[in-house]
Amino acid sequence: AQSVAQPEDQVNVAEGNPLTVKCTYSVSGNPYLFWYVQYPNRGLQFLLKYITGDNLVKGSYGFEAEFNKSQTSFHLKKPSALVSDSALYFCAVSWYSSASKIIFGSGTRLSIRP
Amino acid sequence: ETGVTQSPTHLIKTRGQQVTLRCSSQSGHNTVSWYQQALGQGPQFIFQYYREEENGRGNFPPRFSGLQFPNYSSELNVNALELDDSALYLCASSLSGGPPSGANVLTFGAGSRLTVL
Numbered sequence: 001a002q003s004v005a006q007p008e009d010q011v012n013v014a015e016g017n018p019l020t021v022k023c024t025y026s027v028s029g030n031p032y033l034f035w036y037v038q039y040p041n042r043g044l045q046f047l048l049k050y051i052t053g054d055n056l057v058k059g060s061y062g063f064e065a066e067f068n069k070s071q072t073s074f075h076l077k078k079p080s081a082l083v084s085d086s087a088l089y090f091c092a093v094s095w096y097s098s099a100s101k102i103i104f105g106s107g108t109r110l111s112i113r114p
Numbered sequence: 115e116t117g118v119t120q121s122p123t124h125l126i127k128t129r130g131q132q133v134t135l136r137c138s139s140q141s142g143h144n145t146v147s148w149y150q151q152a153l154g155q156g157p158q159f160i161f162q163y164y165r166e167e168e169n170g171r172g173n174f175p176p177r178f179s180g181l182q183f184p185n186y187s188s189e190l191n192v193n194a195l196e197l198d199d200s201a202l203y204l205c206a207s208s209l210s211g212g213p214p215s216g217a218n219v220l221t222f223g224a225g226s227r228l229t230v231l
Contacts, residue, residue, distance in 0.1 A: 032217045043118070043204055043222030044157070051217050090156050094216025101170050102147075102216055104156035 002027050004093045006105035013081045013112055021076040021108045023091030033074040034092040034102070035065055044090060050074060061085070081112045116141050118223035120205050126229045127195050135190040135226045137205030143221065145169075145214045146188040148180060149204040151225070157204055163188055164214050192228075200230045 004025045013019045025031055032051050036044040048059025055067040065076045074091060091105040119138045127133050139146055145164045149157035159172035163182035177193040186207070192199055206220035 032215075034219075036220075036222075041224065043206075043224045044220070045222070046219050049217075049219060092156075096216065101159050101162075101172060102220070103159070104149075106154075106156045 002093065002095065002103055004091055004103050004105045006089075006091055006108045008108050009106075010109045010111065013110070015083055015112050015114050016080050019078050019081045019085070019110065019112075021089050021091075021110060023074045023076065023105060024072050025074065025091075025093045026072065027093055027095050029095050031074075032094040032096075033065075033067060034094070035059065035063070035074075035076050036090045036092060036104075038088040038090065038107070047076070047089075083112045083114055086110055086112045118205055118207050118221050120203075120223035120226050122226055123224070124227045124229075126231060128231050129195055129197060131195050132191065132193045133195060133228060135192075135203050135205075135228075137188045137190070137207075137223060139186045139188070139207035140221045143207035143209045144186050145208045145210045145218070146182055146186065147206045147208070147220060148188070148190045149206065150174075151202040151204055152198075153201070160190070162214060164210060169214055195230045197230050200228060202227050 034049045035047040038044045048057050050057045050067045058064045088107050090107050094102045121136045147162040148160040151157045161171040162169045166182045179191045181189045202225040204225045206222045208218040
């Protein structure tokens with residue numbers, strides 16, 4: 001069955017330090033991978049996606065993610081965290097024959113301390 | 115461009131009642147998807163509408179139904195409400211050049227928070 005996992009409920013990082021939010025997936029065939037962010041009382045906002053091509057994808061607000069096919073991972077990274085990055089982050093996966101169904105992970109709360 | 119707008123933002127219903135949630139797509143978008151986000155969980159796909167027809171459905175019972183109108187706006191209807199239906203309901207729109215694919219980026223509304231007592 002198709003699935004996506006975010007193994008960490010919460011990640012705590014000091015401002016200015018690098019951050020990583022982990023995501024692994026299970027899909028038959030080639031995956032389409034996404035990261036979305038959710039701020040309080042707001043809908044989800046798109047950060048970046050991997051469809052094909054370069055394994056390193058750059059997105060909004062300085063975030064990037066690396067697609068690793070052998071490890072079936074798509075971890076979100078940022079070289080230097082900001083307090084304003086504190087939010088709930090969702091990894092999501094889809095696939096060619098999914099009829100547009102996208103599966104979201106359970107979310108990781110990122111907390112950046114000043 | 116306008117984003118995705120949903121109404122109402124909050125509502126309270128009792129078990130057995132029916133509810134209708136509304137969504138206006140982002141300007142230029144022709145596809146609408148609905149998601150249910152329970153507290154502390156990720157969004158769960160309910161269904162998607164493209165060209166006014168259902169174009170994919172998640173594991174939700176038939177009492178969850180929807181409509182898409184010619185202006186691409188959409189409604190989510192839930193009949194015979196149960197306590198477990200309490201959640202944030204998110205509408206997302208996207209632009210599909212042909213049949214929608216999983217590669218499309220979704221633009222989400224802020225959601226309608228439903229409480230069932």
